[in-house]
């Protein structure tokens with residue numbers, strides 16, 4: 130018998146002749162990997178590679194980054210502006226002037242009839258920072274609606290709110306380099322190997338050089354949990370109880386850093402008083418982690434010379450999201466683990482430029498972390514833009530998650546969606562659908578015209594994507610990185626920057642503001658606005674050339690520092706400089722001086738109130754949701770890239786084999802999942818990743834888990850609890866389900 134192939138036919142890989150490499154930053158997750166795009170003879174994209182000289186990824190990319198260059202001409206791209214009188218009618222192609230005029234007229238009509246705030250703008254974490262800044266200028270300075278927010282409310286709002294409450298300002302204080310220095314890492318609700326694969330690779334490298342305990346808190350056995358030394362399968366929504374109990378032990382056993390607490394914090398007495406109620410004996414019954422484990426983990430963490438915490442959506446997306454962040458900060462403050470190499474409270478950000486929108490979009494305030502509520506901030510921005518300060522509203526308006534209910538009540542009549550797809554990404558989809566149906570006017574600005582929200586749109590504006598544009602992103606560790614324009618926009622799509630500039634001309638009757646013609650011009654304005662005033666968000670020393678030379682610069686990086694750096698290296702041409710020539714601060718608060726009035730960090734007592742939707746007799750399962758490595762969000766991009774989509778083309782659900790057996794449910798059969806909001810049909814994947822009382826559904830698929838989620842809001846951040854819902858399972862006819870699913874797989 131002959132094994133193997135008798136005739137070898139090696140696979141021939143066609144030569145990819147690259148004429149030029151263009152510098153860019155990945156446009157998916159917030160890791161911020163630097164990518165070089167290879168252009169062929171005709172300026173077309175032929176390949177890409179991770180930038181070997183970039184500190185973040187050192188030549189590596191994950192599956193999404195590797196295949197990202199395939200998205201430019203993927204199916205469904207918006208080619209021309211589309212218009213129609215009524216939703217659901219056929220669209221007609223129109224000129225850019227026609228689409229922009231119609232949009233401006235509708236905004237003005239709605240505002241004239243119902244007040245300025247009756248038109249809302251919902252943005253994203255996926256544009257370039259210069260675009261965010263420009264949109265902010267347009268919305269705050271000319272359109273003048275206060276109902277302006279971003280999808281970051283679904284994502285990072287709790288981290289922002291928690292940082293502000295604890296440290297007086299937003300901004301993750303640590304960096305990936307901390308992995309090299311820490312003696313213990315605790316990860317809360319964060320699945321790095323799938324969601325931030327290259328950050329995980331950095332962590333793994335550090336662990337290979339030097340072992341330190343990895344503790345993972347997640348109700349699900351994620352890939353990160355599999356690699357952990359200790360996995361705490363917490364009862365959903367109860368992280369604050371675990372952390373409070375850990376702090377109870379730390380104080381009781383004198384493991385806290387009394388000196389740090391005395392010198393750099395306030396509120397220790399109030400915190401300690403609260404912690405009296407969180408003895409591990411009591412806490413274990415709430416958070417599901419036994420008292421011994423709680424004590425062990427508390428001791429490991431507090432005794433480590435330096436310990437750090439990271440977290441992502443397991444904390445942020447819950448009714449105690451902001452409190453969870455505050456409590457993680459509390460834990461690190463009482464153990465003296467802020468601003469030290471290896472000792473930090475590092476929120477792992479979500480979208481590629483969720484940081485950029487926090488910093489510069491004016492969504493919840495004014496650019497450069499400025500606030501509408503602060504007279505000095507208002508004056509500075511009004512003067513800089515050349516408008517009357519009184520044009521700004523006195524305080525921030527509705528958060529994204531409050532905008533949709535305000536459409537329901539009729540308070541908001543018109544909406545502009547920029548790079549976000551709420552029909553799939555918002556909780557309680559039946560409710561969102563009803564809200565969308567009530568809109569008098571909806572304009573959708575997206576890269577893809579087949580995105581679900583266009584069902585309800587009156588105007589569709591086709592946007593250019595990623596390296597069809599130019600500008601910056603800020604990543605999880607405050608690193609500002611650049612994407613150079615590599616190719617012209619697809620068909621007649623336009624960069625978002627151009628769209629905002631064109632729209633601004635149509636509002637000059639309100640305020641005439643200067644708009645720079647290029648993203649680099651907008652970056653210059655941001656630099657100027659970031660100068661001085663003692664702000665940590667100082668990017669005044671950055672320029673596109675310096676950023677590219679350094680392959681990303683962390684803020685703060687002041688002008689004085691840049692000039693000193695240039696004098697030191699004597700570089701006539703910045704492009705010949707080296708990565709290490711322009712280094713911003715790796716860490717914030719290294720000196721223990723915080724952005725609060727007193728300069729001290731706040732220790733804030735967090736009392737747990739269980740207001741989650743919990744399983745009961747009728748809906749006996751916890752319904753958890755999240756992500757998988759090969760897909761990004763609502764799959765508008767990865768669903769179109771064959772090698773991403775093939776790994777999970779079908780809506781599916783993780784279910785425990787024992788639970789399935791009890792219900793007679795088989796592996797790879799279809800079931801109907803039902804919650805109080807609605808139902809969804811999914812394919813069952815039996816796995817021990819989830820316990821007997823839990824179901825997990827990735828949220829990437831339309832008409833799927835967000836038909837079921839409740840999305841109760843965090844009181845501080847207004848972020849929805851996407852991960853704590855109750856559901857039950859019903860068996861269904863398999864053939865009917867298969868047909869239904871095929872229909873839904875539109876590509």
Ligand SMILES: Nc1nc2c(c(=O)[nH]1)N[C@H]1C(S)=C(S)[C@@H](COP(=O)(O)OP(=O)(O)OC[C@H]3O[C@@H](n4cnc5c(=O)[nH]c(N)nc54)[C@H](O)[C@@H]3O)O[C@H]1N2
Nearest residue numbers: 318319320324365366441442443479480755756758761762
């Ligand atoms: N491949 C891929 N990568 C991505 C994205 C993507 O769509 N695809 N999106 C990016 C974005 S925008 C974001 S925000 C991040 C999200 O990154 P992650 O937050 O890491 O991803 P998720 O899967 O949403 O949630 C993480 C974990 O939270 C756990 N969890 C649920 N409830 C609780 C709880 O009560 N407590 C704790 N401690 N944990 C809980 C879930 O079981 C889940 O394993 O990923 C980014 N990276």
Ligand SMILES: Nc1nc2c(c(=O)[nH]1)N[C@H]1C(S)=C(S)[C@@H](COP(=O)(O)OP(=O)(O)OC[C@H]3O[C@@H](n4cnc5c(=O)[nH]c(N)nc54)[C@H](O)[C@@H]3O)O[C@H]1N2
Nearest residue numbers: 283284548549550554574575576592754762763765828851
């Ligand atoms: N059940 C459940 N729901 C969730 C989550 C969860 O864990 N569970 N996670 C939540 C989180 S953390 C997030 S961040 C949200 C994400 O929710 P969304 O932001 O609504 O999802 P995306 O698919 O990223 O939508 C972005 C849109 O922008 C378009 N786009 C991409 N680049 C550009 C560009 O340059 N210009 C323009 N104009 N458009 C562009 C894309 O085609 C896409 O349609 O989902 C949230 N929803």
Ligand code: SF4
Nearest residue numbers: 155157158162191194
């Ligand atoms: S880890 Fe994130 S930034 Fe890096 S290549 Fe993957 S998706 Fe892009």
Ligand SMILES: [Mo]
Nearest residue numbers: 283284479480
């Ligand atoms: Mo996110």
